[in-house]
Amino acid sequence: MSNTALKKQAEEISVYAYKGETVKQALKRDGRINKTILKKNCVLSELSEEGETEMANLVDDLDGKSFKIILLDKSSQPDSQPGSLDNADMLLNEPQTSGADGNQGPPQQSTASESVNTQTTEESPEKSALHEIHNSEKMLNHLRSQLSVSVKQMKTQQKVSKLSDVQNLFRVEYGKNTKTCLEVKTVKRLMDLSKSVCQVRINGSAAGSGFLLFDKFVLTNGHVVKNIYDQDTRQLGENVTVTFCFESLEQTDSCETVQVKTEVAAYEHHTDVSGYLCDWALLELCPGQALPDGLLKHFGFVPQRGGICIIGHPGGGVKKIDPCFIIPPDHREQAVEKHYEENKECIQLVTDSFFNNRQVLSYDTCFYFWSSGSPVFDEHCNVVAMHSGGYAYENAKCQTQSVIEYAHPLSLIIEQIILKVVKTGRFDVLNEFLSCENAKHQQVMENLKKIVDGRNFTAFKNAADNLEVQNDKRLKTFFEFFSQREEPVLMDID
Incomplete structure (x- = not known):
């Protein structure tokens, strides 16, 4: 023995x-x-x-x-x-x-x-x-009770052991969800649009992501420049640049940067009366350098479900793309619970206000720090939102992860930009925005008109008499649209 x-x-x-x-x-x-x-x-x-x-x-x-x-x-x-x-x-x-x-x-x-x-x-x-x-009968009964289970386990082990590494690899590949696949034409289109995505740098160090929205104006999150922005002067206190070509580590030194003007075109970082967080900044680039096309002409509204793609600079690194799926508002709690069960000691529960906030777009992505400001594209390559944040935590392995991530719809940001530039008198920014044709702009204008009429913004009334507006046909037409009042409908009552 x-x-x-x-x-x-x-x-x-x-x-x-x-x-x-x-x-x-x-x-x-x-x-x-x-x-x-x-x-x-x-x-x-x-x-x-x-x-x-x-x-x-x-x-x-x-x-x-x-x-x-x-x-x-x-x-x-x-x-x-x-x-x-x-x-x-x-x-x-x-x-x-x-x-x-x-x-x-x-x-x-x-x-x-x-x-x-x-x-x-x-x-x-x-x-x-x-x-x-001794005790042979008892031992025999015990062995018989376990016999069928052991035989099944052994047979399973024997079958698995006969599979080669190549077979096991293909078993994993064949098990993937086909919905994660992208058509080649979609990938090519996204690669072309990715030229307009940039990395935002403060004093040469990565601070976030952004994208050229129209003309020479880059959109990013307000919290990216929050610590260096002066609310009173609307000026940036540090040197800010952007680069559109940082796609490999070999380009770290050679990648061309574009200087951002000290004066910020428009900025919001506050919670409005409804509890919604406005978090965006419109940065103006200095003239003199060739720029890619703006993404405003590819603007679209947030879909209810389906696939999306985020392009940006996660981790302060090179430009990356992450295809993922929308998490509908009704499924957010279930998505958070999945992470929470695996990391109970690390995660602080997401507030109920997030679950009930149907304005933001939610999903599960690997884009964490320094990816704020990345554009979010739908399945038709329309820019529908701006990636803004997530509920981050550090797991037991000291790895940074996030419970759930979200983006602000671009339609809401556009409305806020127009309200802000009118209020601050930046009609030059408004004029450049209006010069970018998009079939969906009319719906944005109609939604914005309801807001202006409901809140009685005096800035829109005063702008109609501004000399710069009177001398520009495009601006004049724009403010005339907001000054129109719907005539009451007369009904004959017997």
Whole structure:
């Protein structure tokens, strides 16, 4: 026996084997027999009658028989018989010892049994009388109850072990959701639009992401420049630049940067009366450098569901793209619970106000820090929102993750930009915005008119009399639209 303590407690042991196995295979898998016996020239001698069984023989006809192991000589075990399963793939791994004392795990169960007397050749050659094993009936019932489960597990292991690494790889690939696939034409279109995405830098260091919205105006989040922005003077207190070409680490030094003007075109970072956080900044670039096309002409409204793509500079690194799926407002709580169950000690629960906020677009992305200001595209390559943040935490492995991420709809930001530039008298910015044609602008204007009429903005009334507006046909038409009043409908009542 491998464990000498076990030999003192039992005179006989039961070995379980599969039909089609050799004696050597069964003893090897059992694990309790000293491995020397499997290497030396040993045979099984039957107790009830004369006859010997070699280690290479099959166990099929040995059910219920009792043997003792005899060492014929110290030579090596003879070669297996032709057709032997000695090296077959069905052999399971040898059980590992549980510690330094050499104790083995419990014997594995199978469909046949054989009782082996472990007397050595030094003991008396006389055949010992058969007697009942202590608690044998109880042991047998216990083994039978576990037999079917063990057999199923073994068969499963055998099937899996026969799969090559290549097969396992393809099993994973074939299991992917086809909805995550993008058409080649969509990828090409996004790559073209990605030229307008930039990295925002403060004093040469990455601070966030952004994109050219129209003309020479870059849109990013207000919190990206919040710490260097003066509300009273509307000036930036530090040097701000953007770069549109940072797509590889080799371009770190050679990538061309564009200077941002000190005066900010428009800025909002506050919570309005409805509890909605306005968080955006419109930065004006200095003239003199060639710029990509603005994305305003590709503007679209936020879809209710489906796939989206975010392009930006997560982690302050090179430009990246992340395809993901929209999480509808009704499913946000379920998405958060999934993260929370896995990281209860790390996550602070997201507030109920977020779950109920149907204005923001929510999703699950890998874009974390320094990706604020990235444009969000829908399945038709329309810019529908601006990636703004998420509820971040640090997991047990000290890795930064986020429970759920969100973006502000571009339609709401456009409305806020128009209100702001009219209020501050930046009609030059408004004029450049109006010069960018988009079929969806009319719907934005109609929504904005409802806001202006409802809140009675005096800035729109006063702007109609401004000399700059009067001398510009485009601006004049714009403010005339807001000065129109709907005529009451007269109804004949009998």
